[in-house]
Amino acid sequence: MPKNKKKIGAYWASSCGGCDVALLGLHEKILDLLDFADIAFWPAATDFKYEDLKGYGKNELDLTFFNGGIRTTENEEIAELLREKSELLVAYGTCAHQGGIPGLANMSEEVDLFDTVYKGTPTSTNPENIFPQESTKKDGQTLNLPGLQERVRSLDRVVDVDYTVPGCPPPPDLTEDFLDLLVKGALPEKGSVVAGTKSVCDECSREWNRETIDELVRPQETEIDPDKCLLDQGIICMGPVTRSGCDGSCPEANMPCKGCFGPPPEVEDQGTEMLNSLASVLQLGEEGQALEQEKELLSDLPDPIGTFYTFSLSNSILGGKVSEGGENDRT
Amino acid sequence: MEFEPKLVGFLCKWCSSAGADLAGVSRKSYPPNLVPITVNCSGRIDVNHIVRALKDGADGVLVSGCHPGDCHYTSGNYKTWRRVALLKHVLEDFGMNPDRVRLEWVSATEGEKFARTVEEFTDEIKELGPGPFSNAKE
Ligand code: SF4
Ligand code: SF4
Ligand code: FES
Numbered sequence: 314m315p316k317n318k319k320k321i322g323a324y325w326a327s328s329c330g331g332c333d334v335a336l337l338g339l340h341e342k343i344l345d346l347l348d349f350a351d352i353a354f355w356p357a358a359t360d361f362k363y364e365d366l367k368g369y370g371k372n373e374l375d376l377t378f379f380n381g382g383i384r385t386t387e388n389e390e391i392a393e394l395l396r397e398k399s400e401l402l403v404a405y406g407t408c409a410h411q412g413g414i415p416g417l418a419n420m421s422e423e424v425d426l427f428d429t430v431y432k433g434t435p436t437s438t439n440p441e442n443i444f445p446q447e448s449t450k451k452d453g454q455t456l457n458l459p460g461l462q463e464r465v466r467s468l469d470r471v472v473d474v475d476y477t478v479p480g481c482p483p484p485p486d487l488t489e490d491f492l493d494l495l496v497k498g499a500l501p502e503k504g505s506v507v508a509g510t511k512s513v514c515d516e517c518s519r520e521w522n523r524e525t526i527d528e529l530v531r532p533q534e535t536e537i538d539p540d541k542c543l544l545d546q547g548i549i550c551m552g553p554v555t556r557s558g559c560d561g562s563c564p565e566a567n568m569p570c571k572g573c574f575g576p577p578p579e580v581e582d583q584g585t586e587m588l589n590s591l592a593s594v595l596q597l598g599e600e601g602q603a604l605e606q607e608k609e610l611l612s613d614l615p616d617p618i619g620t621f622y623t624f625s626l627s628n629s630i631l632g633g634k635v636s637e638g639g640e641n642d643r644t
Numbered sequence: 645m646e647f648e649p650k651l652v653g654f655l656c657k658w659c660s661s662a663g664a665d666l667a668g669v670s671r672k673s674y675p676p677n678l679v680p681i682t683v684n685c686s687g688r689i690d691v692n693h694i695v696r697a698l699k700d701g702a703d704g705v706l707v708s709g710c711h712p713g714d715c716h717y718t719s720g721n722y723k724t725w726r727r728v729a730l731l732k733h734v735l736e737d738f739g740m741n742p743d744r745v746r747l748e749w750v751s752a753t754e755g756e757k758f759a760r761t762v763e764e765f766t767d768e769i770k771e772l773g774p775g776p777f778s779n780a781k782e
Contacts, residue, residue, distance in 0.1 A: 581692060581696075582692060582695070584734070585690070585691040585692045585695050585731075586690075586691075586692065588691045588727060588730045588731055588734065589690045589691050589692070589727060591730060592691075592723055592724075592726035592727040592729075592730055593723055593726075595726060600718075600719045600722055601712055601713065601719065601722045604712070604722065604725055604726075607726055607729070608725070608726065608729035611726060611729050611730045611733065612729060612730075612732075612733045614730075614733065617730075617733060617734045617737055618734065618737050618738070621734070630692070630695045630696060630699050631695065631698075631699060631738050631740075633738075634738060634739045635738055635739045635740055635776035635777070636739055636776060637739070637740065637741055637772070637773065637775070637776055638773060638774060638776065641776045641777050
């Protein structure tokens with residue numbers, strides 16, 4: 314083994330496991346990585362324990378790919394531990410970057426989440442109302458589980474993040490590019506999101522005719538013209554408010570962008586920005602002639618939060634459900 | 645102490661801000677709760693500005709521009725009209741009372757309407773109580 318071989322780690326917090334699969338999806342490329350570095354911690358693929366991690370010195374891991382948002386006390390604890398043990402900490406994938414789909418749970422209270430998950434789903438029967446407890450005593454033993462935190466947070470809201478590789482999950486070539494930069498020692502400035510710097514529209518090959526639209530349709534309700542901009546066809550496509558870097562893979566596959574790369578640089582909130590875009594193009598007839606009907610059309614939009622904040626609710630300005638009365642967390 | 649709402653008003657330069665000036669020079673009295681911010685056109689105000697103001701502690705946001713047909717830039721107010729409609733729908737889903745955002749057309753000659761709008765809006769928000777992120781002192 315070369316003496317200067319690097320050590321890398323990977324970790325999953327609140328995520329679906331897809332990002333770990335994406336790392337494995339590097340196929341032969343992962344062998345190149347293994348020439349360059351040893352895996353020193355990767356719970357999804359290798360048998361390392363938290364104790365092993367605790368045994369490492371400060372910054373002993375050269376780089377850690379961290380996927381998943383911060384949802385439980387365990388997620389937070391390990392994020393802090395990995396931050397301490399890693400020279401470079403990479404938010405890998407949308408959940409670490411933006412909270413991701415699990416972040417949509419920020420629209421619900423803990424009791425409702427538990428009720429749905431452990432009681433309400435068609436496949437659960439729970440007549441005794443047994444819910445997970447942080448601490449349970451049984452036969453003289455105490456069993457502890459990590460606690461659920463109030464909100465899902467992205468990794469950078471909890472610890473400093475050096476780089477972000479976005480995507481749900483990050484496409485293999487983006488990860489490869491990142492690894493190439495790492496191996497060459499050519500990584501950009503710390504804090505960078507290592508992807509494009511424009512919007513998905515910029516790399517989408519569909520023809521955009523700046524049309525105004527007079528109705529909103531869902532992709533399953535219409536025959537999609539494969540060459541025309543989806544937004545021009547009345548389909549909500551998050552391309553204009555999503556960072557480039559995926560080669561427009563969803564519109565190329567005849568599906569609208571859902572926004573998984575997060576907002577482009579300079580855009581604070583994907584959802585509010587998309588409302589602006591939509592308000593500019595949705596128009597019935599001559600400008601100003603049918604305002605009331607346009608208003609109605611916009612207000613009929615189903616599930617706006619799920620549509621405009623599929624991946625970025627945690628990092629949006631409002632961050633999730635708010636309640637009237639001045640009691641909400643302003644951070 | 646009675647709850648004194650903090651309101652932010654985005655007023656277009658050509659109509660509503662002039663209307664506010666007229667209210668002043670005609671010595672109309674109205675509550676001091678609104679902090680006016682003059683912008684070129686109500687079309688300059690996007691959803692982010694409004695949501696940011698609410699997040700940073702405003703109890704209500706007034707967006708005011710020229711009457712339909714009168715926008716100095718032809719159609720800025722129509723765009724804003726649609727943005728506000730869409731935003732109200734989304735705010736409601738977020739759990740916020742959509743009445744915290746109000747859109748009102750005020751022309752340069754409508755000093756009286758401006759004063760009345762601020763008065764009404766202040767009363768309405770007093771009624772609603774502090775906003776979700778209110779930094780008004782109670
Ligand atoms: S809105 Fe969607 S379909 Fe249209 S150009 Fe942008 S990414 Fe392509
Ligand atoms: S098109 Fe949008 S949703 Fe699809 S991969 Fe690219 S950023 Fe993600
Ligand atoms: S200039 Fe007044 S609304 Fe456009």
